[in-house]
Amino acid sequence: MTDVSLAGVSISYRGPDGSDYPAVRDVELHVPSGRFVSVVGPTGCGKSTLLNAVAGLLAPTAGEVRVDGAPLRGLNERAGYLFQNDGLLPWKTVLDNVALGLRLRGVPAAERNERAQAWLRRVGLAGFERSYPHQLSGGMRRRTSVAQTWIVDPDILLMDEPFGALDVQTRQIMENELLGLWTGSGKTVLFVTHDLDEAIALSDEVVLLSAGPASHVVGRYPIELPRPRDLLNIRTQPAFTETYARIWSDLREEVMTSYERANQPG
Ligand SMILES: Nc1ncnc2c1ncn2[C@@H]1O[C@H](COP(=O)(O)OP(=O)(O)OP(=O)(O)O)[C@@H](O)[C@H]1O
Ligand SMILES: [Mg+2]
Helix, strand or coil: CCCEEEEEEEEEEECCCCCEEEEEEEEEEEECCCCEEEEECCCCCCHHHHHHHHHCCCCCCEEEEEECCEECCCCCCCEEEECCCCCCCCCCCHHHHHHHHHHHCCCCHHHHHHHHHHHHHHCCCCCCCCCCHHHCCHHHHHHHHHHHHHCCCCCEEEEECCCCCCCHHHHHHHHHHHHHHHCCCCCEEEEECCCHHHHHHHCCEEEEECCCCCECEEEEEECCCCCCCCCCCHHHCHHHHHHHHHHHHHHHHHHHHHHHHHCCCC
16 A cells, blocks of 8 residues: 655756746645546646656656655656556567566566466457567557556556547546456556546546646545446446536636647747
8 A cells, every 4th residue: 555645846847948947836746545546637737747756757856756655766666657658669579568567577487478468368468469569459559558567566556648549439448447457456546637537437536737837736626426437337427427517617727728828929
């Protein structure tokens, strides 16, 4: 069981002209142990930036990431990270891609292949062990990424728009499967999506980031929908549509602000 928090996290990037760009400022975020928290916000507001900070790939300019209360230094060894862009290695087979994390941890070949095969069965990819990523559909590649992230059994899961590029049906099936994997696992999840629908359907809490620059948390919405949830039918339930309307009115404002800032002359 692992608790993650961001305390006053600010992150600036060096712009092309050498000036500092404050991507996020003073972000306060808490993901209690075993909970599923989603972050939504306009494009470019800093969602991936925050995940990178929790993964330990990026050190905050100010503030800190805490894991079970202890400040994170360097890589977050407790976290598995499903990147926004496919993290699969194109020159490795599906089996080798899935087994990669075990290999890095020194697990012997026979054992890691056996475990990778078991994960491929779990995500519906038995028979594709020897395929290469380019031979798979988008949905199959995402399944491979899910297996690749979960196989090392991380306490914390960081997922950045994992299903963003999929068609709606495949996406809902995969969301359902993700909830199936997560339920009872005790894993702490920080999930990023631009899709409010998805955020509500999956989460215990939705956190809204403001339009950038200097993006920060402007809303926290507990999601009271009972579990287990049937994601294929949840979106038509009144409790869902009410929650959606409430959060959307705030999100829409940030999206419009972001859009206006991006289209300012000069
Ligand atoms: N390595 C970098 N160097 C300079 N600026 C960066 C870098 N990475 C991100 N940024 C800037 O920081 C801001 C936040 O980027 P980030 O990728 O975190 O946004 P996001 O919310 O994940 O967007 P999206 O929804 O489009 O994925 C953007 O303005 C982006 O241009
Ligand atoms: Mg992003």
